[in-house]
Amino acid sequence: MSAPPPPPAIRVANLRKSYGAHAVVQDVSFELAAGETLVLLGPSGCGKTTLLKMLNRLIEPDGGTVEINGRDVRQQPAEALRRGMGYVIQQVGLLPHYTVAENIAVVPKLLGLAPAAIAARTEALLTRLHLPPARYAHALPQQLSGGQQQRVGLARALAADPPIVLMDEPFGALDPITRAGIRREFRELEELRSKTVVLVTHDVAEAFELADRILLLDAGRVQQLGTPRELLFQPANNFVRRFFAAERLALQLRTLTLGDVLSKEFLDDNNRHITVHEALETLTNAAATNSGFTVAQLMAAFGAALQREEDAWKP
Numbered sequence: 001m002s003a004p005p006p007p008p009a010i011r012v013a014n015l016r017k018s019y020g021a022h023a024v025v026q027d028v029s030f031e032l033a034a035g036e037t038l039v040l041l042g043p044s045g046c047g048k049t050t051l052l053k054m055l056n057r058l059i060e061p062d063g064g065t066v067e068i069n070g071r072d073v074r075q076q077p078a079e080a081l082r083r084g085m086g087y088v089i090q091q092v093g094l095l096p097h098y099t100v101a102e103n104i105a106v107v108p109k110l111l112g113l114a115p116a117a118i119a120a121r122t123e124a125l126l127t128r129l130h131l132p133p134a135r136y137a138h139a140l141p142q143q144l145s146g147g148q149q150q151r152v153g154l155a156r157a158l159a160a161d162p163p164i165v166l167m168d169e170p171f172g173a174l175d176p177i178t179r180a181g182i183r184r185e186f187r188e189l190e191e192l193r194s195k196t197v198v199l200v201t202h203d204v205a206e207a208f209e210l211a212d213r214i215l216l217l218d219a220g221r222v223q224q225l226g227t228p229r230e231l232l233f234q235p236a237n238n239f240v241r242r243f244f245a246a247e248r249l250a251l252q253l254r255t256l257t258l259g260d261v262l263s264k265e266f267l268d269d270n271n272r273h274i275t276v277h278e279a280l281e282t283l284t285n286a287a288a289t290n291s292g293f294t295v296a297q298l299m300a301a302f303g304a305a306l307q308r309e310e311d312a313w314k315p
């Protein structure tokens with residue numbers, strides 16, 4: 001007999017939380033496979049942060065269950081649970097009198113890791129996050145820019161190599177350009193690729209860029225759970241449709257790939273996964289090498305692909 005499949009990394013069932021008469025999270029359920037990135041998205045006050053904090057017991061639910069790797073979180077002490085999950089917040093929360101390296105070492109020390117292992121890990125993470133250790137390991141948080149502090153916050157969350165990382169508006173305090181840059185680094189960070197990530201944002205473009213799946217909330221209720229593509233092309237209701245209306249074209253450009261829009265003769269293994277948006281950026285860059293098609297051809301193909309998608313989901 002084959003072994004039963006492993007339980008999902010995170011399973012949330014019928015989770016509820018109210019403050020007085022205000023139902024902040026209402027009957028939320030979802031499952032997340034190991035290695036998946038789920039983005040909690042929705043308007044301000046819809047319950048994203050409350051939902052996230054119930055995963056690591058910073059907030060205790062009124063009802064429902066949270067299981068991590070098949071185990072109910074209430075069966076483990078909250079402190080131990082939190083040490084096993086990375087947590088990144090907008091305010092970063094670095095300890096002001098600790099150096100960058102000391103901040104990163106807090107959880108690994110609590111977990112009893114050997115000092116040499118902690119030092120090696122800190123150095124590797126700082127290097128990976130573009131903060132050369134020789135320059136930054138012994139700096140104090142106040143000597144860093146907001147973007148650099150955010151990177152240290154990320155390094156700290158990853159220091160003990162937790163399989164699950166929770167992030168609450170991790171790029172929220174940054175200006176748009178720094179934000180886009182860090183987001184790109186984040187996507188490319190090997191350290192995060194294998195991790196199960198739950199990330200809160202109210203930024204639609206950010207959600208589309210980072211999510212494997214998006215959980216869209218309104219007033220504490222799940223409006224839709226699905227891939228960015230599903231939310232865009234198969235909205236479950238009018239709220240979902242309206243939520244993306246203002247940025248629809250930009251999202252479509254970021255969602256459809258060359259593989260979706262171009263015919264086979266223009267495709268190869270290097271370009272088929274590039275989004276139309278990325279391809280346009282390259283094409284309009286003067287230094288770009290010849291890609292075999294023009295902006296006009298790509299836009300025509302994109303228009304035809306959109307029509308196909310819309311037609312496919314018409315009731």
Ligand SMILES: Nc1ncnc2c1ncn2[C@@H]1O[C@H](COP(=O)(O)OP(=O)(O)OP(=O)(O)O)[C@@H](O)[C@H]1O
Binds near residue numbers: 024044048202
């Ligand atoms: N401790 C509390 N007591 C009373 N009400 C609270 C408490 N914490 C949160 N709320 C309310 O619950 C609702 C959801 O808050 P939450 O922080 O989860 O929303 P959010 O979607 O993360 O919002 P934002 O995007 O603005 O951060 C809000 O209306 C908030 O005022």
